[in-house]
Amino acid sequence: MEFRRFGGGLQFSIIDHIDLFAGDQTETLSQAIRRSVEDSAATAEDEPEANVLFGAIKGSVVGLRYYTGVVNKGEMVSLVRQPQNPYDKNAVMVANVYGSQVGHIKRQLAEPMAKIMDSNLAKVEGVVPFGVKNAFTMPVNLSFWGKEENKTAVINELKIHGFQLGPEFKGGSRSVEAGGPPDQWLAPPKSLMAIPLTPEQLKSAFDKLFDDLMEDKTREMEAAEAVCTPLLPHQKQALAWMVARENNNDLPPFWVEKNGLCFNVLTNFAVLERPESVLGGILADDMGLGKTLTTIALILTNFHNGKPLPLKKMESTQPVPGTAATKRKGSALKENSGTGDELPSEEVATPSCSKRRQDDSVTIVIDSEDEGESAAPKKKAKTKAKSKVPSKTKKGPIILIEDMDFAAALGGGVVAESSHKKKAQKKSQGVSKTSSIPVDSKGAGATLVICPLSVISNWLDQFEQHVRADVELSVYLYYGAERNREVKFLTQQNVVLTTYNVLSADYGGKKCSPLHEVKWLRVVLDEGHIVRNPNALQSKAVLNLTAERRWILSGTPIQNSLKDLWMLISFLKMKPFDVKEWWTRVIERPVTLGDGKGLSDLQTLIKGITLRRTKTSKVAGRAVVQLPERTVFVQKVTMSEQERRDYETVKKEGRDVIGRYVTEGTVLTNYADVLVILVRLRQFCCHPHLLGSLLSVGGSTADMSTPSELRERLINKITLVLSSGSDEECAVCLESLRQPVITYCAHVYCKPCICEVIRSEQANAKCPLCRAQIRTEELVEYPGEDAESASTESKDAWKSSSKVDALMSNLLRLRQEDPNIKSLVVSQFTKFLSVLEVPLREQGFSFTRLDGSMSQRCRAKAIKVFQDTAQGCPTIMLLSLKAGGVGLNLTAASRVFLMDPAWNPAAEDQCVDRCHRLGQKKDVVITKFIVKDSVEENMVKIQKRKQELVEKAFGGKNAQDRKQSRIEEIRALMEL
DNA sequence: ACCGCCGGGTGCC
DNA sequence: ACCGCCGGGTGCC
Incomplete structure (x- = not known):
C-alpha cells in the first residue's frame, strides 16, 4: 500500500504571518538574516505552500467488488496514484482512512487527475457522499487544492477531458443527494462562508491550547515502594494520570462505538476492530516540576500488567563503597564514593519548604553611585538547612555503563554493574530470566528512554537517587562505541537509556537497528519537542520504534507551529492522525483557515492526551511548586574617563561604517560586519581585553587582496560571531551549530550541512543565505575558543574594568555577609569569564567554570563540585550563557550576576532558571550589570520596546516591516 | 448491474 | 440478414 506523499503539507499561513509562537524578541540573529534573505530570494521549495480550494467535481469509484476496503456515508477517502498499474498508467486508487483500497477512479476521470497529481498542480481529496452500499460503483466528491497560480492549469486540464470544476459541495451527503450539480453550485458554499476566527482569536486560542489541562486529572497515586523519594502532590497526580493513560482501554479521541463498529466522527470512518488505545501521552509540565522523577515512578509503579515492580532483596552483590573499582577492558568503572551529602536534584523541595508566593518578582534599578550599600538585598537569606540527606549507605539501582568516557565523566555518581553479574545475565538468555527481568505476557518489559546527550547524566543520577537501594532495576546506557547491540540483551533490561543521535545513527539508511528490533514496553521521548521536523532522520527513527506505550516529556510542546504537534500525535500512534493526510485534512487545514470547529477538535485531541502544569499552576488552591522569591536588580555601571574615551573611539x-551601510541601504547584506561591530562594542563594555586582536571591518570580503588575509579575517569574524553568544544556528539544519564553518561570503553553517549542500548542487552550489558561489575548499573552520592563550597572554598586563570592579565589590561584600552563598557569574563571552578568573584568584575565591568548549566529562565534574556544599568547594561558577541551557541543575547557587545583556531575554531567564527551580531553598537575587550610556543600555531599551509590542499583540509584522525594524534597531543601537 | 456493452442466435405475422 | 431484435453472459484499473 503506497500512500501519496504529502509534500510538506499545508502552510500554516495565518499563524506564520502573525508570528504566533516565535515572538520577535526570541528570534536569533541568524533567523533574522535567513528570513530577510528568504524574503527577497525565491521561496524555499520544501516549505509548504498556501493551498487554496480550486473547486470540486463529482467522480465515480469503480471496481468496488474487487477490494475489501469499505467506506461510510460522508467518509473521507484518499486518492493515491498508481503509475505502475498494468492496465492503465493513469490509475488512481481510492483508499479509506486505514489505507484499505476501496476501488479506482473511473478511467476517463483518472486521466486528467493523473496529470494534475503527477505534475503536482493540485492535491485531490475525496469524500464519498452516498452509495456506500453499492456493490460495483459509488460516487465520490473530489476537491482540488493547490497554489493559486496553478488554478487555471487545473481547470483547463479537466475541461479538456470534459469535466467542469464547480464550487465545493456542502459538507455531508444530504444536499448532494437532493439536487443535481447545477443546483448544488448555486448554493453558497457553506464551509467557505463560515466566519473565520481573527488572527487574534486564533492566537489566544493557541496560547490556551495547553492551558487548563488539569480537570479530572487531580486524582493522586502513591508511587511504588521501589521509589524512595516521596512524591509531591502534583507528582502523585501526574503518576495517577500516567498510569491510567497506560492502562486505559478507551477508544482514541473522536472514536465512538456504534453497533459493534468503531466509528471516527471526524472522518466518518468505521472499522470492526477497535483502533488501538493510545497508551501514553504528553507530559508537558514546566521544567522543574519533576518530569523525570514522575517518569521513573511510572516505570516502577506500572511495571508489569498494571502492577508495581515487586520488591526483591538483592543478594549481597552490591559492592561496598570503596572496593568496587571494577576493571573492565582496561578502564575503570567508578564506584559511588559516597560523599553522601550532595543534594538530590529534584526532590528536595518538600511542600513545607516555602509557602511564599513565587510569582512576585521585583525589579529594582540601582544607580551605580550608591551601589556600594543598597545593591545588597535588605533581606537576609534565610537558610533552611532542612535538606533531606540521603543515607550514606544508600545504593541506587544497577546501572551498567559501557562507554568508559561517559562513566568517567559521571564520576562517582554511578554504580556499575559488576562483570560477573553481566555474565550471569548473558548466560541466562533464552532459558530462564534473572529476577530483574520481567516476563510480560506480551514479551515486552523494557522501557526505552531517548533524550538529548546533555540530560543523560541527569537521568542516571535520578535513577540513582530515586530508586530504593535494595531494588534490582537494570538500567543500561546504550551509548558509545562499545554499546551492546544484542537485541536479546536489550530486551532483558528494565530501562535502556540512549540519545536521539545514537538512535538515528543506528537507524541510518538501514531502516532498522537493534533498538528498532526490540518490542518495547514503553518508549519515552525526553525533551520530545526537539523531534519536530518530520523529514529528519531522527524523526523517522523515533516514529518507527515498536512499543506498547509511548510518552513525550516536554516543557514546551509547541515550538513553532501546528506541524510540530503532528510529530507528537503521530508518535503516539493516534489513529488516524498518524497518517499526515488525515491530520492535514481534519485538523491542520481547518485550524489554519480559522475554523472554530477545527480548533475545538484540536483542543479535544490535546486535552485527552496531555497533562501540563506550569510553575504557577494550582493544585487544590495551592501552587504546584512554591519557589523562593526571585528579585532582579539592574546595576548601572559607569565607565571610567579612560574607558569612556576608548569606547567612544571604537564606537x-x-x-x-554602519552609517555608510545605512545610507547605501546595505545593512542586511553586510550583516556579518554589522554584527562584528556590535559585538566589539558589547565586549568593550565588559573589558577591553575581550577585543583581542584588532581587526578592521567594513571592507567587503570579496575584494581582499590575498587568500590568507581573507582567511584570517573570516576566522576573526566567525570567532567573534560565535563567541558573541547570540546562539547562532545553522540555516540548513536549524539546529545549533556543530563544527561551525564560515563561507567566503561570511555566513556560518555546520560543516556537514553545508558540505552536503555543496555535494548535492555540485559546481553550481550557492550559499543558502546569500546565493553567492560556494566551494568546499573555501570553507573556513572555526578554530575553537582559545581561552587559554587569551588569559596567559594578558596576564602581566592585566587591569580591571568598571564592570569587573562592580562585580568584585558585590562578590566581596557577599562573602563577608555569608561565606557559604554561591553565585553564578554569567557572560556571553567566554573570554570575559577568563578575564574574571584573574581577580577571583587574587581575592582567594574558589570557583569553577562551565562553558561550551568543555567536554561532557568536565561539565559533569564542574557541576558536581559546584553543587557540593562541603567546605572548600567552589562558591562561584563562571557560566557561559550558552552553556546554561536546559537541564542543568545549579540550585546550589542563589545569586546570579548577569554580566552583559543578551539579545534574547529568554536565554537569560533560562539561565537564571538553572538555580531558580525546584530544589532551590533560598531567595534568588539576580544582578544585571548594564554599562551606562552604551550599546548595552540601548539593547535593554530595544528589548523593552519589543516586549511592549508583543504584549499589545502588535507582534505581527510583514517581512518588509521586520526588515525595516531590524535596520531601525541597528540604528538605535549605534545612535545613528 | 433493476445498468450498458458485447457477441451469438435468430429471423413475417 | 452485408441488417435489427432478443436475451444470456458479463463487468475496474
Whole structure:
C-alpha cells in the first residue's frame, strides 16, 4: 500500500504571518538574516505552500467488488496514484482512512487527475457522499487544492477531458443527494462562508491550547515502594494520570462505538476492530516540576500488567563503597564514593519548604553611585538547612555503563554493574530470566528512554537517587562505541537509556537497528519537542520504534507551529492522525483557515492526551511548586574617563561604517560586519581585553587582496560571531551549530550541512543565505575558543574594568555577609569569564567554570563540585550563557550576576532558571550589570520596546516591516 | 448491474 | 440478414 506523499503539507499561513509562537524578541540573529534573505530570494521549495480550494467535481469509484476496503456515508477517502498499474498508467486508487483500497477512479476521470497529481498542480481529496452500499460503483466528491497560480492549469486540464470544476459541495451527503450539480453550485458554499476566527482569536486560542489541562486529572497515586523519594502532590497526580493513560482501554479521541463498529466522527470512518488505545501521552509540565522523577515512578509503579515492580532483596552483590573499582577492558568503572551529602536534584523541595508566593518578582534599578550599600538585598537569606540527606549507605539501582568516557565523566555518581553479574545475565538468555527481568505476557518489559546527550547524566543520577537501594532495576546506557547491540540483551533490561543521535545513527539508511528490533514496553521521548521536523532522520527513527506505550516529556510542546504537534500525535500512534493526510485534512487545514470547529477538535485531541502544569499552576488552591522569591536588580555601571574615551573611539569607527551601510541601504547584506561591530562594542563594555586582536571591518570580503588575509579575517569574524553568544544556528539544519564553518561570503553553517549542500548542487552550489558561489575548499573552520592563550597572554598586563570592579565589590561584600552563598557569574563571552578568573584568584575565591568548549566529562565534574556544599568547594561558577541551557541543575547557587545583556531575554531567564527551580531553598537575587550610556543600555531599551509590542499583540509584522525594524534597531543601537 | 456493452442466435405475422 | 431484435453472459484499473 503506497500512500501519496504529502509534500510538506499545508502552510500554516495565518499563524506564520502573525508570528504566533516565535515572538520577535526570541528570534536569533541568524533567523533574522535567513528570513530577510528568504524574503527577497525565491521561496524555499520544501516549505509548504498556501493551498487554496480550486473547486470540486463529482467522480465515480469503480471496481468496488474487487477490494475489501469499505467506506461510510460522508467518509473521507484518499486518492493515491498508481503509475505502475498494468492496465492503465493513469490509475488512481481510492483508499479509506486505514489505507484499505476501496476501488479506482473511473478511467476517463483518472486521466486528467493523473496529470494534475503527477505534475503536482493540485492535491485531490475525496469524500464519498452516498452509495456506500453499492456493490460495483459509488460516487465520490473530489476537491482540488493547490497554489493559486496553478488554478487555471487545473481547470483547463479537466475541461479538456470534459469535466467542469464547480464550487465545493456542502459538507455531508444530504444536499448532494437532493439536487443535481447545477443546483448544488448555486448554493453558497457553506464551509467557505463560515466566519473565520481573527488572527487574534486564533492566537489566544493557541496560547490556551495547553492551558487548563488539569480537570479530572487531580486524582493522586502513591508511587511504588521501589521509589524512595516521596512524591509531591502534583507528582502523585501526574503518576495517577500516567498510569491510567497506560492502562486505559478507551477508544482514541473522536472514536465512538456504534453497533459493534468503531466509528471516527471526524472522518466518518468505521472499522470492526477497535483502533488501538493510545497508551501514553504528553507530559508537558514546566521544567522543574519533576518530569523525570514522575517518569521513573511510572516505570516502577506500572511495571508489569498494571502492577508495581515487586520488591526483591538483592543478594549481597552490591559492592561496598570503596572496593568496587571494577576493571573492565582496561578502564575503570567508578564506584559511588559516597560523599553522601550532595543534594538530590529534584526532590528536595518538600511542600513545607516555602509557602511564599513565587510569582512576585521585583525589579529594582540601582544607580551605580550608591551601589556600594543598597545593591545588597535588605533581606537576609534565610537558610533552611532542612535538606533531606540521603543515607550514606544508600545504593541506587544497577546501572551498567559501557562507554568508559561517559562513566568517567559521571564520576562517582554511578554504580556499575559488576562483570560477573553481566555474565550471569548473558548466560541466562533464552532459558530462564534473572529476577530483574520481567516476563510480560506480551514479551515486552523494557522501557526505552531517548533524550538529548546533555540530560543523560541527569537521568542516571535520578535513577540513582530515586530508586530504593535494595531494588534490582537494570538500567543500561546504550551509548558509545562499545554499546551492546544484542537485541536479546536489550530486551532483558528494565530501562535502556540512549540519545536521539545514537538512535538515528543506528537507524541510518538501514531502516532498522537493534533498538528498532526490540518490542518495547514503553518508549519515552525526553525533551520530545526537539523531534519536530518530520523529514529528519531522527524523526523517522523515533516514529518507527515498536512499543506498547509511548510518552513525550516536554516543557514546551509547541515550538513553532501546528506541524510540530503532528510529530507528537503521530508518535503516539493516534489513529488516524498518524497518517499526515488525515491530520492535514481534519485538523491542520481547518485550524489554519480559522475554523472554530477545527480548533475545538484540536483542543479535544490535546486535552485527552496531555497533562501540563506550569510553575504557577494550582493544585487544590495551592501552587504546584512554591519557589523562593526571585528579585532582579539592574546595576548601572559607569565607565571610567579612560574607558569612556576608548569606547567612544571604537564606537565612532563602527558608526562610520554602519552609517555608510545605512545610507547605501546595505545593512542586511553586510550583516556579518554589522554584527562584528556590535559585538566589539558589547565586549568593550565588559573589558577591553575581550577585543583581542584588532581587526578592521567594513571592507567587503570579496575584494581582499590575498587568500590568507581573507582567511584570517573570516576566522576573526566567525570567532567573534560565535563567541558573541547570540546562539547562532545553522540555516540548513536549524539546529545549533556543530563544527561551525564560515563561507567566503561570511555566513556560518555546520560543516556537514553545508558540505552536503555543496555535494548535492555540485559546481553550481550557492550559499543558502546569500546565493553567492560556494566551494568546499573555501570553507573556513572555526578554530575553537582559545581561552587559554587569551588569559596567559594578558596576564602581566592585566587591569580591571568598571564592570569587573562592580562585580568584585558585590562578590566581596557577599562573602563577608555569608561565606557559604554561591553565585553564578554569567557572560556571553567566554573570554570575559577568563578575564574574571584573574581577580577571583587574587581575592582567594574558589570557583569553577562551565562553558561550551568543555567536554561532557568536565561539565559533569564542574557541576558536581559546584553543587557540593562541603567546605572548600567552589562558591562561584563562571557560566557561559550558552552553556546554561536546559537541564542543568545549579540550585546550589542563589545569586546570579548577569554580566552583559543578551539579545534574547529568554536565554537569560533560562539561565537564571538553572538555580531558580525546584530544589532551590533560598531567595534568588539576580544582578544585571548594564554599562551606562552604551550599546548595552540601548539593547535593554530595544528589548523593552519589543516586549511592549508583543504584549499589545502588535507582534505581527510583514517581512518588509521586520526588515525595516531590524535596520531601525541597528540604528538605535549605534545612535545613528 | 433493476445498468450498458458485447457477441451469438435468430429471423413475417 | 452485408441488417435489427432478443436475451444470456458479463463487468475496474
